[in-house]
Amino acid sequence: MDWLPYFTQQLIDGITRGSVYGMVAIGYTMVYGIIGMVNFAHGDVFMIGAFHALIGFLILAALGFSTSPIMVLVQILIVLFIAVTFTSVYGWAVERIAYRPLRGSSRLAPLISAIGMSVVLQNFVLLVQGSKPKPLPQLITGREIIPLAGGTVSVSYVQILVVASTVVFMLIFAAIIARTPLGRAQRACEQDMKMVRLLGINVDRVISLTFVMGAALAGVAGLMVTLIYGSVNFYMGFVAGIKAFSAAVLGGIGSLPGAMLGGILIGIIEAMWSAYFKTEYQDVAAFAVLVLVLIFRPTGLLGRPEIEKV
Secondary structure, eight states: OTHHHHHHHHHHHHHHHHHHHHHHHHHHHHHHHHHSOOOTTHHHHHHHHHHHHHHHHHHHHHTTOOOSHHHHHHHHHHHHHHHHHHHHHHHHHHIIIIIGGGTTSOTHHHHHHHHHHHHHHHHHHHHHHOSSOEEOOOSOOOEEEEEETTEEEEEEHHHHHHHHHHHHHHHHHHHHHHHSHHHHHHHHHHHOHHHHHHTTOOHHHHHHHHHHHHHHHHHHHHHHHHHHHSEEOTTHHHHHHHHHHHHHHHHOTTOHHHHHHHHHHHHHHHHHHHHHSOGGGHHHHHHHHHHHHHHHOTTOSSOOOOOOOO
16 A cells, blocks of 8 residues: 555645646636637736735735734735736736627637737736746745555645635635626526627626636636745746646536536646656646547536537
């Protein structure tokens, strides 16, 4: 049983990494579920959230906030508010600039516009912050050592925070979509946007709020990445965005639980491949599993077949 602690450790690391992918993937799947298009600037909104989290922590440190457990929690809550607020504004701006003016055009035009927004956001951060990674001292350093047959498993408090936050925000967003007037309007727009307009629902407002909600969750993910790795860079949004989009497709794009499941699966695949094979090919392994799933189940693991309206 000597292999069990090592395997379990990699599983925990993969779930932590996948939780971040899942939070970003929810933004992709929410936008696609309503307007049927992919927001390719979403990964860069996540990157901007990470930078705002970093700047927030540095400002609080300069103001003299201590590193006691209670004050660290206060700092996280303050920075969470900052990151979510700014990324929500960016999410609204992406919808207002890249999508709304092109809503009546062909499906290709908004996609190209979103890619352009991605390039703009990425280069904006490059000009403002530079190309070098920006470090942050580790705020949460404690960990729990759990005995297991043949050895021990280490679970850091940051990992517990990330996974717990993922579950909490997943439940909150699922409740919003299932039980609030906004959620009902979002589900109605997903089914028949023309009929929703005839019923007097402000479709533009619903779509804007959907972008804002997805961007807010990307801001949370940016904060979590900053806490886990203690470093951010202008290019991190592209890589995370591709993997989060793959997670949304793997789980079934349009399904919130599917996005989270896909993110966790990709995180686990990457962690396991890095542990037992060459690290350079971990992305190949994740995308290979995605291709295999789509071959045998084109709608993803939890996706539903699209019903054509006649």
